[in-house]
Amino acid sequence: MKILDFHAHLDDRWLHKPIPDASHMIAAMDRFGVGQTCVYTMMGFYADTPRNNDLLLERCRRYPDRLIPFVTVDPKEGPAAVDELERCLEFPEFRGIKFHPWLQAFASSMLEETMTAILKVAARTDTPVLLHDGTPPYSTTFQVADLARWVPGAKVFLGHAGSADYVDPAARLIRDIPNLYGCYCGSRPGDLAHLVETAGADKITFGSDFDPGSWELLAERLDNTIEAGLSPEDLEAVLWRNAERILRPSGS
Amino acid sequence: MIDAHAMLGDETYLRLDAADLLRRMDAAGVDLAVARPMGAGMIVDHRAGNDLVLKAGPRIRGLASVNPWWGAKALDELARCRDLGAVGLFLDPARQGFFPTEPVATPVFERAAEYGWPVLMKTGAYIYADILALAEVARAFPRTTFIAGFGGYADMWFELPMAIRSAPNLLLDASMIWGAGIREIVDRHGPERVLFGSAEPRNRYKVVLKTIDRLELDEAARRAILHDNAARVFKIEGGRP
Ligand SMILES: [Zn+2]
Numbered sequence: 001m002k003i004l005d006f007h008a009h010l011d012d013r014w015l016h017k018p019i020p021d022a023s024h025m026i027a028a029m030d031r032f033g034v035g036q037t038c039v040y041t042m043m044g045f046y047a048d049t050p051r052n053n054d055l056l057l058e059r060c061r062r063y064p065d066r067l068i069p070f071v072t073v074d075p076k077e078g079p080a081a082v083d084e085l086e087r088c089l090e091f092p093e094f095r096g097i098k099f100h101p102w103l104q105a106f107a108s109s110m111l112e113e114t115m116t117a118i119l120k121v122a123a124r125t126d127t128p129v130l131l132h133d134g135t136p137p138y139s140t141t142f143q144v145a146d147l148a149r150w151v152p153g154a155k156v157f158l159g160h161a162g163s164a165d166y167v168d169p170a171a172r173l174i175r176d177i178p179n180l181y182g183c184y185c186g187s188r189p190g191d192l193a194h195l196v197e198t199a200g201a202d203k204i205t206f207g208s209d210f211d212p213g214s215w216e217l218l219a220e221r222l223d224n225t226i227e228a229g230l231s232p233e234d235l236e237a238v239l240w241r242n243a244e245r246i247l248r249p250s251g252s
Numbered sequence: 253m254i255d256a257h258a259m260l261g262d263e264t265y266l267r268l269d270a271a272d273l274l275r276r277m278d279a280a281g282v283d284l285a286v287a288r289p290m291g292a293g294m295i296v297d298h299r300a301g302n303d304l305v306l307k308a309g310p311r312i313r314g315l316a317s318v319n320p321w322w323g324a325k326a327l328d329e330l331a332r333c334r335d336l337g338a339v340g341l342f343l344d345p346a347r348q349g350f351f352p353t354e355p356v357a358t359p360v361f362e363r364a365a366e367y368g369w370p371v372l373m374k375t376g377a378y379i380y381a382d383i384l385a386l387a388e389v390a391r392a393f394p395r396t397t398f399i400a401g402f403g404g405y406a407d408m409w410f411e412l413p414m415a416i417r418s419a420p421n422l423l424l425d426a427s428m429i430w431g432a433g434i435r436e437i438v439d440r441h442g443p444e445r446v447l448f449g450s451a452e453p454r455n456r457y458k459v460v461l462k463t464i465d466r467l468e469l470d471e472a473a474r475r476a477i478l479h480d481n482a483a484r485v486f487k488i489e490g491g492r493p
Contacts, residue, residue, distance in 0.1 A: 134406065134407065135407045136378060160406075163406050163407070164376050164377070164402075164405050164406035164407070164428075165346075165376055165377040165406075167265070168264050168265060171265075186405075186406055186430075188428070188451065188454050188455040188456070188459070189454075189455065189456045189459065190265070190266055190453050190454040190455065190456075191265075191454065193265075194265035198265075214432060216430070216431045216432060216463075216466050217430055217431075217432070219462070219466065220430055220431060220459070220462075220463055223458065223459045223462055223463075224455075224459055227456040227458055227459050
């Protein structure tokens with residue numbers, strides 16, 4: 001079965017810990033039958049966001065058929081963040097937007113004007129926006145879900161579909177908010193079955209959260225998917241069909 | 253193999269009864285499971301929840317759970333559970349509503365110590381389920397074995413190695429934590445600090461066993477995690493390694 005991983009990280013380090021290069025990511029994808037992977041920065045969440053966007057794009061260009069970069073910006077910068085987003089979206093390779101409010105140190109409610117402007121750019125360019133969720137006090141599942149209500153034309157993803165402790169609220173919010181989706185990352189088979197049953201298979205996508213130094217995580221997260229007992233159609237929807245439908249059309 | 257953490261009952265979207273757990277154990281080659289109640293049977297209706305796990309048959313051993321806010325009634329229920337063969341205490345501070353370090357919980361820990369029971373506590377969400385709060389209690393009761401249920405999954409994972417280091421009587425329940433997290437505890441603190449658990453019906457035997465397989469542990473370490481540690485901690489016989 002075809003697999004598109006909607007949530008992974010590509011960088012040369014996380015804090016003090018070096019991360020091997022993208023060839024290790026491709027090797028893991030080959031080993032587990034993953035065709036394409038959406039990748040986000042790590043260090044760009046902390047500093048030098050524009051430079052990290054450029055580095056991510058450069059790394060992905062070595063494997064244009066396999067890696068799909070997501071741009072991030074620092075909304076604490078106000079209008080400059082919107083400009084940086086527009087700059088990056090000039091590159092057709094960037095097909096999604098990622099935020100990690102916990103690591104990036106902002107609550108969206110504190111930056112309503114900038115986040116609204118960013119979501120409007122996302123809506124206009126048909127680019128999905130994925131945010132880390134499941135973690136107080138900046139990234140609770142409820143905080144992320146509210147963003148979808150601010151700009152109903154934007155496609156907003158709970159980046160962990162409720163993570164460890166918010167699975168049930170996540171399932172209900174995805175069901176109730178038309179433009180809210182869930183990328184499960186670490187959800188266990190019992191969690192995934194509930195997400196699909198409640199919110200519908202068409203709004204849930206597979207993500208691994210792995211990086212080139214942690215191939216085991218990709219294997220574990222595929223195991224969680226396979227063991228959830230989904231129907232063949234639902235499995236296909238979460239493993240690639242939804243992601244392919246929702247990503248910014250390539251070449252736009 | 254001995255599963256150190258299964259769940260019976262009905263909680264939000266999770267549901268499992270003893271017959272279904274036994275089927276899953278058979279399919280995975282698991283000999284014994286240590287189960288605790290979930291849902292109302294764990295949070296408020298202790299008699300029903302504890303009976304569910306304590307009367308589930310010879311291959312399922314029960315952990316008793318009580319809400320410490322019940323005071324003397326909670327201690328009476330623990331006595332009843334001991335007579336029914338409970339092998340330890342289970343607490344879920346986030347759902348039962350207490351800080352592990354606050355005085356209301358102390359008599360319950362004292363009772364577990366008196367019975368020689370290990371204490372499995374769910375850790376994870378920050379406020380009441382902080383894994384470092386469990387480490388505080390573990391240091392206060394050095395002769396009792398404490399098990400970090402779910403290993404702080406998800407976002408307290410980075411506190412796990414230091415918590416384990418800070419209290420020699422604190423062990424990891426590996427049912428929900430990723431392979432790299434398990435490996436770190438095995439490498440730094442030894443395989444005797446890790447228990448195989450399934451978190452059924454939230455997780456699956458197959459997922460956890462494959463995660464442990466990928467660690468490529470030597471035979472002694474594997475045996476400790478899959479069987480010997482649980483047999484020692486819960487004082488149970490049986491269950492081929
Ligand atoms: Zn991530």
